[in-house]
Amino acid sequence: MDETESHILHQTPHRVPRIRTVSVPSQPTPRANGFLKPNRRPLSPVGPLLVPTDTYDSYPEILMPVPLRHRALQPSPDTWIRTPSPSSSRAISPSSPVTGVFPRGYHNYSSFGAIMEAEKETPLQEQGLGRRWLRWMHKNGLKHWVVPCTLLASAVVRWCIGLGSYSGQGTPPMFGDYEAQRHWMELTNHLPTRQWYTYDLQYWGLDYPPLTAYHSWLCGKIGSWIDPTWFALDTSRGIETPTSKLFMRSTVILSDYAIYLPAAWLFTRVWHAGRSRRTQNAALLTLLFQPALLLIDFGHFQYNSVMLGFTLLAATSFIKGRDLLGAFLFTLSLGFKQMSLYYAPAIGSYLIGKCLYLGPRDGARLFVRLAVVTAGTFILLFLPFLPPFSPISGVLDPITRIFPFNRGIFEDKVANFWCATNVVVKWKAWASQSALMRLSTLFTFIGFLGAAIAPIRAWLRLKNQDRTGVVPSVMQTVLLLALLNSSMSFFLFSFQVHEKTILLPLLPLTLLLSVAPHDSTTFKLGVLANNVGVFSMWPLLQRDGLSTQYIALTLLWNRLIGYDPFVALSHATYLDILTWMVYLGCALLHLMEIVFRPPARYPDLFPVLNVLLSMPIFFFTWLWSIKSIIEARWTAGGLSVGGPKDKKANSAFPTESPGGVSTALAPVEGVRNRREGRLRVQSLGYTAGKRQTYSRATSVVD
Amino acid sequence: MAVNPEKSDPQQLPRVPWFRKLAFDVTSSEWDILALSTAFKSLLFPAYRSTDFEVHRNWLAITHSLPISKWYYDTTSEWTLDYPPFFAYFEKVLSIPASLIDPRIVDLNNLNYSAWTVVAYQRTTVILTELLLAAVLLKFARGVPDPNTQRLISASLFLHPGFLIVDHIHFQYNGFLFGILLLSILQARQGNLLASGFFFAVLLNFKHIYMYLAPAYFVYLLRAFCMSPQGSVLPNKFFALANVVILVFIASLGPFLLMGQIPQLLSRLFPFTRGLNHAYWAPNAWAILTATDRVLLQYAKRFGASFSVDASGVSSSSRGLVGDTSFAVLPSIRPIHTFLITISLQMIFLIKLWRIPTYKSFLTALTLCGYTSFMFGWHVHEKAVLLVLVPLSLLAAENYAYFRTFVLASTAGVTSLFPLLFTPAEQVIQVAYSLLWAFVVFGPLQQRLYEFPRSLPAVIVGLLETTYLWGFLFLEIVVTLCPILAKVVTQNPERWEFLPLMLTSLYCAVGLIWAYARLSFLYITTK
Known part of the structure; x- marks a missing residue:
């Protein structure tokens, strides 16, 4: 080993980059070649290079300085940038056979251009159509046009999905979600507000909160202005003309x-403020082309992206420290679709935590303001x-419509959880509806404890x-994970859930x-869940x-990404x-x-x-x-609190003292924690990546 | 201790699973383009489709359920088979899987069948046969001095809005046919002129519209293949080429020759009963001439005729939508006139090609041949503009002058295809997609090729061209607003339906004629 390394060390200065224009695979040339001069002294000051005689015995000794092979011809072309040491200690002359450059059988007959392209492919992080496109745009001086192009492309794709059929197309008398939305536009435009939640409930009565109603009213207003027949009261039911669809x-x-x-744009710019523009734009692409949302909103026909958008704007406001604005936006989200209640535990607990964090005086003030803003928005x-x-009983109509507790546990x-376990335990036969409701509430509550x-x-x-x-960057991860945890527990355990709710x-x-x-669990699991999410909606689609x-869209x-x-x-x-196994199953x-x-x-059988x-x-x-939320919590405060293990660690290394001064024994983590508090440029991915080393460090300390 | 790097370092062991080793000579970005375009095109399955869809379905039915002797006689549907025999054989091949998927697709009497199976099947065949185009374009990007630019051009052709509009929405098989054409051109680039001639002969037997390009092929193959550079004839090569071409035609027409159906076949292929202009005027010289005639006629009506007015011309097409045009004021154009003009203009380029029989010269002459036919041909369809745009794209990276021509012709040509789709949903798609395409293709090429104008006329011409290109924005706005305005302002909006079409046709004709003049000038002045 020593020899190898010394050779490497001494050889390095002599490695003059030289472009070899040999096509690949080049044929082994005969030994009688001008380049191979067995008796020449080496130019290297150290000594002759040794050649592994067991495999390359056909070449006795090659006494030449080693020219650097062209990058494209290096073994493992994707690693050259990361390994400063030469990958080979074997002397290579221009005439030596170039085998093993690529894995056997791989790129066997590739053209030089293809190899050059393969060489440029940097490892995992850079892969993916989106990333490659972004790099291409940057290289061709179209850097500033990435976002406009993305917006245009995503609009085209959305529009093309819209060419397809929608929920309930051509299925009288009830049709589907499309007709429901259209019907709401019709009734909000023709009826007084008092009747919105009471008119002919059997035919798609309005059962979303008022903001949806106002949105429907606006759309209906514009639509009636273009063509009144689209939204004529009662007579327009089930209208399916191409223009109305358009x-x-x-x-x-x-x-x-x-x-x-x-x-989504603000999310990439605010949450990932410390990342490169390309990473931000790649994230934007990931968000804009998420298949589940595209299929449901633009194919099936719903307005989920409005509700999700409001929630995302609210979360971004929180991260920016604009809590009141965030509360307002989240209330709008709730006011658009009651479904975003699934996020409420996470957001509520985040805001309560913030109040507590600010201390009695500031915290109480913030709390009161939040309460006023939220209540005011609702009012x-x-x-x-x-x-x-309207009379005082008027508000009960929307409330009873929005929260229908008189339906089954799943439809x-x-x-x-309920539908899947129903295969074994027949819940509906086993317990009464009210008992099931209580049970599901309990399960949901336990489910989102972490988020709370x-x-x-x-x-x-x-x-x-x-x-x-500024809000400490670690709260970004905590907030997102809390949102995930609470919405997922609602999806799994709560009462009366639709398959489309997986969007939350x-x-x-x-x-x-x-x-x-790309090699993190977050990414792998995230994409898996996304793909399975789309798959779970297959019967519907x-x-x-x-x-x-x-x-x-899924492919x-x-x-x-x-x-x-x-x-x-x-x-x-x-x-x-x-x-x-999951993909095989699908x-x-x-x-x-x-x-x-x-x-x-x-x-x-197949849906089940x-x-x-x-x-x-x-x-x-x-x-x-x-x-993950437990892990993320650790990063928030170092090792000071936690399970028994952490307590012990806490007593041994008091990393955080009230004044922020660490003891002499403070491990590196203490420094990092304080940095985390100030440097909010670290964004999610960074924190997530660090977390692994972090938990490892914890065990070392223990 | 010396170490064999391939064995010692575990990091360098292949980390690819076995199926990755089946990789073709295709880079990831090229797979990206294929994946992107396929996903996008499959989203267009439910899009609007023209009667060409039913035409092709009917041909599937004809070739599947009738014996070959009746293919060119069947009149069950009004959409009779009017493509050469290779295309009929092609439909025959496609009809076999179709009959397995849904037998009603190939039912001759099942007219206007539009079930999901037939839509999905026919749309899928377009995407799949277009893979030939993809493969050929891939080969174009190999073995050239500047692969990046060539790759961009290849990608631009594969993702061309023309193909998207005509093939994937309107419904035709142009992607596949242009794949054969480009294969032939590729063979010419690589010096395999015999193969080039072979593939062109094959192409002619798929769709006879490619005869527009035949003069250039004829001259080039004769000069570069059948003659030595010094000018002496090489009989061996000549007979080889002749044999190849004759064999191709025998394979195609042979069965019909034996059955004595050639006259019937020809009458199907060349129906000489149509007018000078297509229903929607293709943006060529005749569109300008027809429009001039219309303007003069209006002038004559308003202010009294100081010249003789042909009565049939007045009644024939005041709306500009009628197929058969006859001029009211200007002298009428007969097929022989268009033929003579086309041939004489083509002769100029062919003589140049005869003098300089190189690949680049051939490519330009080929483009110009197609271009001349498009400009001055009898009853030209707007879709034929692809015959110009596709070979012209290959020339785009030659230098800035060629690039500028390419930009003008492509913009005008693609815009002239827009009226092909008249349903609002598809109109949005074609405009947005073309905009995106133009942006991603023109931008980088402009950066690579830009040359500073060296003289005052060049500056002025450049400015005018840029103004013209910006004018398309206004054209689209006007065309979009026209129906709305017509509805609001006038009593019978149908009377004004022709206006957006005529505007588009004329505006595009100006650009296409200018690009034609530019390209001719460039070609004739090259040394």
Whole structure:
């Protein structure tokens, strides 16, 4: 080994880069070549280079300075940039055979251009269509046009999805979600506010909060201005003209571009402020082309992106320290769709934690302000249903419509806990509806405990550090994980969940994975859950006639973010193997669906199998969110609080003293913690990456 | 101790699973383009489709359910088979999987069948056959001095908005056919002129519109292949080429020759009963001439005729939408006139090609041949502009002058295809997509090729061209507003339907004629 290294050391100055223009694979040339002069003295001052005689005995001694092979011809072309030492100690003359440059059989007949291209491919981080496109744009001087192009491209894609059919197309008398939305535009435009929540409830009565109603009113107003027949009261039911469809589709895209896109753009710029522009834009691409959201909003037809956009804007405001604005925006989100209550535990606990963190005086002030803003926004939203505009009972109509507790624990097949376990335990037969409701509430509550506790604990732990105006970067991770944890537990355990609700947990998950390194668990699990999320909606999408879009968008998004679960077996982690099995299961299920007809006894066989395959992944994601949130909590305050292990560590190394002064024994972590408090340029991915070393360090300390 | 690096370092062991070793000579970014375009095109499955869709479905049915002797006689549907035999064989091949997927696709009497199976199947065949184009374009990017630029041009062709509009929305198989054309051009680039001739003969038997390009092929192959550089004829090569071409034509027409159906076949292929202009005027010289005639006629109506007015011309097409045009004021154009003009202009380029029989010269002459036919041909379709744009794209990176020509012609040509789709949803897609395409293609090429103008006329011309290009923005706005204005202002909006079409056609014709003049000038003045 010593010899090798010394050779490497002494050889390095002599390695003059030289371009070899040998095509690959070059043929082994005969030994009688001018370059091979067996008796020449080496130019190297150290001594002759040794050649491994066992494998290359055909070459006795090559006594030449070693010319550096062209980068493209180096072994393992993707590693040259990372390894400063030469990869070979063997003397190589220009005439020596170039075998083993690429793995055998790989690029066997590649042209030189292809090899040059392969060489440029930097490792994992840089892979993916999105990243490559961004690099290309930067290289061609179109750097500043990346965002406009992205917006245009995403608009085109959204529009193209809209060419397809929608929920309930051509299925009278009830049609589907599309007709529901259109019907709301119709009734809000023709009826007084008092009747919005009471008019003909059997035919798609309005059951979303007032902001949806106002949004419908606005869309209906514009639509009626263009063509009054689209939204004529009662007579327009089930209208399916191409122009009315066009108008409806464009309202979704416009709403999306008004709320969700600015939210996603701000997210990348605010949360990842310390990352490169390319990383930010790659994250933007990841968010804009998330297939589940695209398929439901622009294919199936809903306005989820408005609700999600408001929540995302609220979260961004919190991270910016604009808590009141955030509270306002989150209330708007709640006012658009009650579904965003799934996020409420996380956001509530985050804000309470912030109040506690600020101390009795500032905290109480913030608390009161938050309460005023939230209550004020709600009152504003419900104003037409409150006195003096309507009798006091008027507000009960929307409330009873928005929270329908008189339905079953689950309706359709949905990949949550209740539906999946229903295969074994017949819940509906086993317990009364009210008991089930209580049970599900309890489960949900236990489910989001992590989300409810973690932000408060994290804030409390940060209390010791000197306060600055900015929100500590660790709270970014905690907030996102709390959102994930609480929405996922609602999805898994709560009452009356739809399959489309998976969009809510997928939002924080996609935000988390958008800048995570490709070999991190966050990324792998995030993409897996996203893909399975789309898969879990397959029965719905198939019913809507969106199967082509389902395949195209899922594959496109995976290609876009550079997702590649198929690593060599020797490098696979348990998560990788689980991923393979899940994908195999999905593929098999799709195949079976094509080939076989479900038996008459079990007409719902395939949806149930779908649920049984998807639910464990969501469950696993939920567990992972709990684990990660605990880990993220640790980073918030170092080793000071936690389980018994940490307590011991705390007594041994008091890393944080009230004044922020560490003891002499303070490990590196103490320094890092204080830095974390100030340097908010570190963003999610960075923290997530560091976390691994961090927990390792913990065990070392212990 | 010396170490064999391939064995000692575990990091350098191949980390790829076995199926990755099946990699073709395709880089990741090239796979990206394929993935992106395929995903995007499959989103267009439910898009609007023209009657060409039913035409091709009917051909599937004809070739599948009728014996070969009746292919060119069948009149069950109004969309009779009017492509040469290779295309009929091609449809025959496509009809076999179709019959397995859904037998009703190939049912001859099942007219206007539009179930999901037939839509998905036919759309998929377009995407799959277009892979030939992809493969050929990939080969174009190999073995050239500047692979990056060539790759960009290849990608621009593969993602060309023309193909998107005509093939993936309107429905045709141009991607596949241009794949054969480009294969032939690629063979010419690599010096395999015999193969080049072979593939062009094959192409002619797929779709006879490529006869527009035939003169350039004829001259080039004769001069560069059948003659030595000194000018002496090489009989061996000549007979080899002749045999190849004859064999191709025998393979195509042979069965019909034996059945004695050649006259019937020809009458199907060349229906000489159409007018000078297509329903929607292709943006060529005749569009300008027809418009001039219309303006003069209006002038004559308003202010009294100081010249004779042909009555049939007045009644024929006041709306500009009628297929058969006859001029009211200007002298009428007969097919023989267009033929003579086309041939005589082509002769100029062919003589130049005869003098300089190189690949680059051939490519330019080929483009110009197609361009001349498009400009002055009889009853030219707007879709034929692809015949100009595709070979012209290959020339785009030659230098800034060529690039500028390419930009003008592409912008005008693609815009002239827009009226092909008249449903609002698809119009949005074609405009947005073309904008994106133009941006991503023109921007980097402009950066690579830009040359500072060296004289005052060049500056002025450049400014005018830039103004013209910006004018497309206004054109699109006007064209979009036209129907709305017509509805608001006038009583019968149908009367004004022709206006946006005519505006588009004329504005694009100006650009295309200017680009034609530019390219001719460039070609004739090159040494």
